[in-house]
Amino acid sequence: MTLKIGVRARFFLVLSYWALTPIFAFGQDASVRVEGLRDPVDKSYRRMVAGAKLFEERRAHAPQAPLRFKLLPRNRATKMDGVELDLVGDSFQEPIELAPDNTFVLPRDARALKENASVRPNRRSGTMTWRAEIRSPGVPPGARRLGDLRLECYVGMESGLISNRPPSLLGWMLDVFAEGPAYCDRPEPNYLFFAERPVWNVTLVAGARREVLSVDRLYAAASRDRNLREVLPYCDCEVLLDRTYFVPLGDRSWPDDTLVHFEYMDDR
């Protein structure tokens, strides 16, 4: 069991890159005229729009929440100050407004869809990662709502947001990634979420029911995987390991209104 959990976690961390890498990668067309970074940490606009569409279809999980996307640091050298974000097509490049917390709303643009545009920060590949950011109003500080996290997982998987880089590509990985958003319906998927600060303890609360998550659900399951340090450079949690947690998204005995409470390492 010990090995099983560790391998599962590593499997997800390493492999998600392949299945989630944009299918319509920018830069394959020799006619691209927009200048910019080589090998940018970009995402497919079409896939992000598909994620936004799924958000609309499943927003019963978080009826009051808007959809935003978020940029996060991927490695120690990444500086998150001064990030600029553009929507880049074959014939145009337009800025996307980035909030101080590095979140943004995906603009709707028919031309970008047609030209298979990219959403492109001014950073190189491997320096940042992406997540959906879905927050219902009224959730107390230091907590998240489980329905919001469910929806973030669906959108993240559909949009191809996770930026892991595999050391190799194995054929058996393909089956798992064929799951797409269905992966989020597993009872305990290893979809990585990031807390606001280094996290010490995570507790699910639904009415009178409370459950403290096992340490195996924190820190990308490092407690079960003695080799995590070796694969960490391939995980988009590399620099956020101490903020990482998994939740039992597919366990429907926990309703969407379940609150996920955090206790942080620096809490007194």
Next chain:
Amino acid sequence: MRLLLLLVVLAGCASSPRVPPPGPGEIVSASDAQTGLLIGRSTKADVRAALGKATEIPFDSGYEVWVYRQQLREKEKPPRKELVLLFTPSGILSKSRLR
């Protein structure tokens, strides 16, 4: 005499625990282990001396999380109790929890 010796040996086998000694990161009783720790005072060396080597998770911040799991007793089923410890960058125990 031989029969008596055999009975003594068999009795010894029957009463001896079948649970092997704790392995790395394992403890016999998570509750007892936690009782002996002092938040704000115990150091990593203190804890290692008392409980043995843990599963250690170091972070870039200097904080470390150590995990001990309670050894399963005979016929006891998982999940095992876990004792989780947090050390500050200066190496002092700052938090602990049992689950």
